[in-house]
Amino acid sequence: MALFSSPDPHHLLLSFLVLLLSLLFCFIKLRSSKTVLNLPTEWPLVGMLPSVVANLHRFHDYTTAFLAASGSSFVFRGPAMHFFLTCDPANVRHIFVSNFTNYPKGEEFGAIFDAMGNSFFNADGESWRRQRGRVQHLMSSPQLLAYMARCCRDKLEKGLLPFLARMESLTPFDMQDLFTRFTFDMTAMSVFGVDPGLLTTDRPPVIVPDAMEAVMDVGFFRNMVPASCWKLMKRLKIGPERKLAAAQWELCRFVTEMMEKRGDGSVHMDEEQENSNVDIVSSYIHDPEYIDDHGKPNGFMYATLINYMFAGRDTVGTTLTWLFYNLIKHPHIMSSIRRELAPIAMHKANNSTTMVTFEPEEIEPLVYLHAALFESMRLYPPGPIERKMVMTDDVLPSGHKVQRGETILISLYSMGRMEGVWGKDCTEYRPERWVKEDGKLLYVPSYKFLAFNAGPRSCLGKHISVVQMKSVVAAMVWNFDFEMVGGYVVEPKPSVVLKMKNGLWAKILKRRIE
Numbered sequence: 041m042a043l044f045s046s047p048d049p050h051h052l053l054l055s056f057l058v059l060l061l062s063l064l065f066c067f068i069k070l071r072s073s074k075t076v077l078n079l080p081t082e083w084p085l086v087g088m089l090p091s092v093v094a095n096l097h098r099f100h101d102y103t104t105a106f107l108a109a110s111g112s113s114f115v116f117r118g119p120a121m122h123f124f125l126t127c128d129p130a131n132v133r134h135i136f137v138s139n140f141t142n143y144p145k146g147e148e149f150g151a152i153f154d155a156m157g158n159s160f161f162n163a164d165g166e167s168w169r170r171q172r173g174r175v176q177h178l179m180s181s182p183q184l185l186a187y188m189a190r191c192c193r194d195k196l197e198k199g200l201l202p203f204l205a206r207m208e209s210l211t212p213f214d215m216q217d218l219f220t221r222f223t224f225d226m227t228a229m230s231v232f233g234v235d236p237g238l239l240t241t242d243r244p245p246v247i248v249p250d251a252m253e254a255v256m257d258v259g260f261f262r263n264m265v266p267a268s269c270w271k272l273m274k275r276l277k278i279g280p281e282r283k284l285a286a287a288q289w290e291l292c293r294f295v296t297e298m299m300e301k302r303g304d305g306s307v308h309m310d311e312e313q314e315n316s317n318v319d320i321v322s323s324y325i326h327d328p329e330y331i332d333d334h335g336k337p338n339g340f341m342y343a344t345l346i347n348y349m350f351a352g353r354d355t356v357g358t359t360l361t362w363l364f365y366n367l368i369k370h371p372h373i374m375s376s377i378r379r380e381l382a383p384i385a386m387h388k389a390n391n392s393t394t395m396v397t398f399e400p401e402e403i404e405p406l407v408y409l410h411a412a413l414f415e416s417m418r419l420y421p422p423g424p425i426e427r428k429m430v431m432t433d434d435v436l437p438s439g440h441k442v443q444r445g446e447t448i449l450i451s452l453y454s455m456g457r458m459e460g461v462w463g464k465d466c467t468e469y470r471p472e473r474w475v476k477e478d479g480k481l482l483y484v485p486s487y488k489f490l491a492f493n494a495g496p497r498s499c500l501g502k503h504i505s506v507v508q509m510k511s512v513v514a515a516m517v518w519n520f521d522f523e524m525v526g527g528y529v530v531e532p533k534p535s536v537v538l539k540m541k542n543g544l545w546a547k548i549l550k551r552r553i554e
């Protein structure tokens with residue numbers, strides 16, 4: 041039988057070549073299909089929308105995967121939608137810094153976040169410039185800064201630490217909920233001079249923070265669907281639009297309540313506060329642009345105060361939650377922070393019953409704590425996406441052409457996870473990358489570390505919030521041990537603010553410091 045006869049060398053060589061070519065073909069096919077898998081499929085009529093919708097639950101990781109596969113920039117085409125998506129620092133520098141005036145937020149941005157009115161978050165051009173000048177002046181007032189620091193300290197010492205002490209070794213609790221309450225009270229105190237009292241042991245319902253979250257969730261939804269679609273839903277008052285309308289009503293009710301509490305003398309002001317009129321609202325209350333003919337706050341005032349609440353609350357609360365997630369997952373980093381705190385803590389009353397807290401001037405120079413904070417914000421920026429509009433046709437440093445009226449989405453979340461930007465270990469939480477050989481903090485340009493925004497629109501609360509967050513983390517890490525509770529997934533929610541979908545459940549123990 042020919043089949044079992046001795047093989048002809050020509051046949052053998054031919055078979056070997058066929059096998060080799062087949063393997064090569066499979067390898068190439070697998071490689072190319074892996075790349076294609078990471079990119080959204082484009083369908084007739086509906087474009088790439090189905091792929092995005094199918095991956096909406098893991099939107100930030102999904103966009104990171106296809107940005108990595110496409111060299112940091114990508115054109116998204118959907119039905120009546122066209123976005124340029126990028127996380128390339130050279131593009132970011134061009135858009136946010138060098139050609140800032142060609143990339144405003146645009147009218148559609150204002151429509152998407154209509155709950156914020158025409159105040160600084162939504163404004164462009166001259167209106168934004170004027171408002172920013174005013175906020176900048178306010179945020180550099182030593183009285184206001186001292187007052188904001190006092191609000192943080194009060195909430196930490198009289199609210200957060202006693203709350204944690206009472207929770208000790210009891211059932212697990214959600215740290216995200218805790219930080220929501222803490223930052224909400226603290227921000228409302230800075231803005232209105234009123235403590236809404238959400239951080240108490242009876243834990244009242246978080247109605248207003250939930251309304252703020254709804255604004256951000258629906259803002260994300262509006263970004264992801266054709267404008268005509270959400271505008272129709274808004275007119276019909278259905279779906280997420282119904283939820284948003286209720287949230288907007290709740291926010292206005294909250295501002296009215298806070299203003300009434302200020303006005304009716306039910307706010308307890310200490311002597312210093314009364315003499316200096318320092319909270320944020322005090323600097324607007326007599327300005328004709330912000331009050332109506334009867335001296336009552338007008339719509340612009342409402343919008344401005346709501347903007348301040350968003351600026352201070354969501355950002356700080358979200359940052360603290362992800363930072364604790366990273367610290368609990370990396371106990372050696374928590375220990376390194378304690379080692380940095382030890383020489384300061386040594387000089388303080390330190391026994392098992394008193395809580396140790398740290399002064400801002402003690403905390404500011406701490407490099408490792410700072411590095412741990414920024415490293416967490418690199419991987420989990422509280423605002424994971426930015427949106428800009430193109431004023432006139434332009435060519436970006438990546439070589440992509442953008443046209444007037446086009447929308448650009450910038451993924452901060454993805455930028456923190458690009459090998460080309462942060463190296464092969466880009467997905468690892470490693471504060472050491474921020475510390476130079478001489479022990480000083482590494483300077484990273486804001487177009488590469490965009491968490492506080494870059495260029496003329498950069499965050500005006502960066503310095504104060506960094507000091508506040510460092511003080512809170514120092515006190516919590518020094519006084520307590522934390523343990524994460526298993527059995528659920530920690531992942532970001534698809535929203536404009538990077539909150540955790542299922543919260544951060546942990547147990548807590550008072551640290552025994554010998």
Ligand code: HEM
Nearest residue numbers: 172175351352355356359423491492493497499500501505
């Ligand atoms: C973790 C803390 C914070 C982070 C990560 C952060 C981040 C940002 C970002 C990304 C923007 C740009 C938003 C945009 O234009 O789309 C911004 C703007 C701003 N932030 Fe912050 N922020 C933080 C805390 C604060 C605090 C505590 C305040 C003060 C109450 C504040 C005040 C502002 C203001 C007034 C702007 C508007 C700047 C402008 O449009 O010109 N921020 N911030």
